[in-house]
Amino acid sequence: MAALFSVKDPRGDIIECSKKRWDEHICYRHPEVRGWRDLVVDAIREPHCIARDEIEPGVELYYVQGTLPNKYRYCWLRVVVRFVARGTERLGDVVTAFALTEIPTTGEKVVWLSKKRVWN
Numbered sequence: 001m002a003a004l005f006s007v008k009d010p011r012g013d014i015i016e017c018s019k020k021r022w023d024e025h026i027c028y029r030h031p032e033v034r035g036w037r038d039l040v041v042d043a044i045r046e047p048h049c050i051a052r053d054e055i056e057p058g059v060e061l062y063y064v065q066g067t068l069p070n071k072y073r074y075c076w077l078r079v080v081v082r083f084v085a086r087g088t089e090r091l092g093d094v095v096t097a098f099a100l101t102e103i104p105t106t107g108e109k110v111v112w113l114s115k116k117r118v119w120n
Helices: 019-029 031-035 037-045
Strands: 003-008 014-018 049-053 059-065 076-086 089-100 108-113
Touching: 003 019, 003 037, 014 019, 019 031, 019 089, 031 089, 037 059, 037 076, 037 089
Parallel strands: 014 089
Antiparallel strands: 003 014, 049 059, 049 108, 059 076, 076 089
């Protein structure tokens, strides 16, 4: 399936999102995200932090704050990515993306923090 976008995260992993996933899941279930494609790409490229889901193996959560428009401007953008191993590399697929008022305090373990800690 053709990628709508493909982006490298700060650790060097390639993450893709198919047009079908974007249209039929992300925008359908979270319609506010429809105009946020560039913000999602930026959140993967330059997240404020990355956490590992402690329940779902291979799932990581990319967070950025302060980039969303209007009523979401104080929210976190959360991009959920599922990784699979391809030889010695990992390839990630975007599962979903949406706004959160705060990062959950359980069920996740931070695995990467930006050196530019600019969030609240």
